[in-house]
Amino acid sequence: MGLSILGTGSYTPEHKLTNEDFTEFIETNDEWIRTRTGIRSRRVADGEPTWYMGAQAARAAIEAAGIDPTEIGLIIDTTITQDFCTPSTSCIIQRETGAVNAACFDLNAACSGFVYALDMAHRFLKTEPSARYALVLANEQLSRITNYEDRSSCILFGDGAAAAVVEYKADALYSSHLGADGTGAKFLFARTALPASPFIDAEKAAQKWDDFDEGIIGRYAHCMKQDGKEVYRFATQAMPKAAAAAAEKIGFDLQELDRIVPHQANIRIIETAMKNMKLPMEKAVVNIAEHGNTSSASIPIALDEAVRSGQIKRGDKICLVGFGAGLTYAAVIMEY
């Protein structure tokens, strides 16, 4: 019932935004950002599209896997910052990688996206005999939907992409748990197109937006808006809950894990979640200091870096676990 990760890859933009850089346009300081979030710097795109970052990561993963892209039967791309309403980013990734035999679609589960997509790929490969491999990737350009006048959120986010080539493996360790709580949707959201057609009465329309109308207008109207404390509270409970639920399905003891790859949103969230799971912090893969929060790309970037630096080795029992807007949460337990 398992899944094997054959190769991973990642890409982050050149441009580095340090904590110090923020002091030039908002009232903040390096010490506050470091101690409250664990972040020191993040990468931000300098004009490259989201799909470009995804394609770079996908090519690296295919190369690491050493497979022929024509044998990829499925591409799932996760993003909340796609370049186009249509076509899907995954179709562009297909064009860029030569994975001509793949079914392609995008998946939006916010920061839990990669874990959701991995589990969807597992289910697809298990039941579709013509598909040998799946390419699961996440590409995010949060700098596009970040309000750089909101000091409590803008310091958190960065851009990047990562990918994995996976194969179904009947006898491997595998379990998952996916969940959501839509009542928390209002705690973290970014609107798409604002009412702009000539047939709309803006005032009446605003009433129908209910919790989601925050009266934001102008340059940052489409940007992320969050209630940090509510998201924080949810996160510290949701990650342990997802991991425990996945473990319970197969009678697995979380203490047997070699490594946890959590969503990189805030070092304090990771520390509390690890404590709630009764796991030592040394088992967590952490790269938040250099990347900040890159939404669905955060878990696979951390995974790729851990694999390439030898922190995760073949045979290790790992858990990928995340939470995000929706509110969503997800965990996968597997062997690397």
Ligand code: UT7
């Ligand atoms: O992928 C999911 C994405 N979202 C998250 O994971 C967010 C989860 N939440 C968090 O990580 C934290 O709630 C934040 C990092 C967003 C905020 O940390 P906090 O410890 O909850 O701070 P706070 O909002 O309670 O603010 C404490 C103080 C406030 O000042 P007063 O009212 O006590 O005078 C803020 O105005 O810190 C102030 N503050 C800042 N000060 C310097 C808020 N942002 C900043 C800043 N620099 N950037």
